[in-house]
Amino acid sequence: MRVLYTGGTGRVGVAVRQGLAGRYDRVLLYSRRPVEPSFPNESVVVGELTDIDALSRAMEGTDVVVHLAGIPDEGTFDEILEVNIRGTYTVYEAARRASVRRVVFASTNHVVGFFPCDQKVGPGDPPRPDSYYGASKVFGEALARLYYDKWGVESVCLRIGSMRERPEQPRHLATWLSLQDGAELFKCAIEAPDTGFVVAFGVSANTRSFWDNDAAAERLGFMPRDDAEDFAPQIGLGGDGVGLFHGGEFVDPQYSGGSWRLDLG
Numbered sequence: 001m002r003v004l005y006t007g008g009t010g011r012v013g014v015a016v017r018q019g020l021a022g023r024y025d026r027v028l029l030y031s032r033r034p035v036e037p038s039f040p041n042e043s044v045v046v047g048e049l050t051d052i053d054a055l056s057r058a059m060e061g062t063d064v065v066v067h068l069a070g071i072p073d074e075g076t077f078d079e080i081l082e083v084n085i086r087g088t089y090t091v092y093e094a095a096r097r098a099s100v101r102r103v104v105f106a107s108t109n110h111v112v113g114f115f116p117c118d119q120k121v122g123p124g125d126p127p128r129p130d131s132y133y134g135a136s137k138v139f140g141e142a143l144a145r146l147y148y149d150k151w152g153v154e155s156v157c158l159r160i161g162s163m164r165e166r167p168e169q170p171r172h173l174a175t176w177l178s179l180q181d182g183a184e185l186f187k188c189a190i191e192a193p194d195t196g197f198v199v200a201f202g203v204s205a206n207t208r209s210f211w212d213n214d215a216a217a218e219r220l221g222f223m224p225r226d227d228a229e230d231f232a233p234q235i236g237l238g239g240d241g242v243g244l245f246h247g248g249e250f251v252d253p254q255y256s257g258g259s260w261r262l263d264l265g
Helices: 011-019 052-059 077-097 132-151 179-191 214-220 228-235
Strands: 002-006 026-031 042-046 064-067 102-108 154-160 197-202
Touching: 002 011, 011 179, 026 052, 052 077, 064 077, 064 179, 077 102, 077 132, 102 132, 102 179, 132 154, 132 197, 154 179, 179 197, 179 214, 197 214
Parallel strands: 002 026, 002 064, 026 042, 064 102, 102 154, 154 197
Antiparallel strands: none
């Protein structure tokens, strides 16, 4: 198995690589800056996400691309357009040119952020994005569907919740994805046989989950083990306390994100 990561040095990427360290014969990090490999069988290619020729060359001989690169929060439309929309197109077109079998696309729970918290949502429900960021991931999922139907590039679109070591706020009691469950989810997305096109939520087995993920998880062979409810006493939750909408603060018309810019230098 030969795997290429875009965005593999970000917070989620490092957690996934660490959880799957040594599992694959070759792991290539496609990075916009020089970085040192951290785990077995890793090597690095430096290039821009929107450089289709460089990305196509890097993907040659690759079985699965894990596409994590992108702006991970809200931004201006022009920022989102260049990185999340144009960048995702470049990844899929490069994968097609290089005959990559599958792309694992890091989507987001914010594609359904404007659903109310008292409504449980599954992968088959219509999108209700809460931001330009969420809308860019709706585009990515649609592009993934196109590239499977028209050119046979398999896709597993993972609507990642709040992936971190432990829940940090009341909303995470519904949206938390533990690091251990996250690594297992990506393993299943990479290795599951004959996925075709699949959309699944990246979420642990939370008692208060917003999302009906059972069918998609079963299709991938994903069995989450952790439950954010174990942390409810430490969070100091009053009532159900998870907010009005799935997307939390992203639904606020004044929300602009932007902390990600510090990571880009």
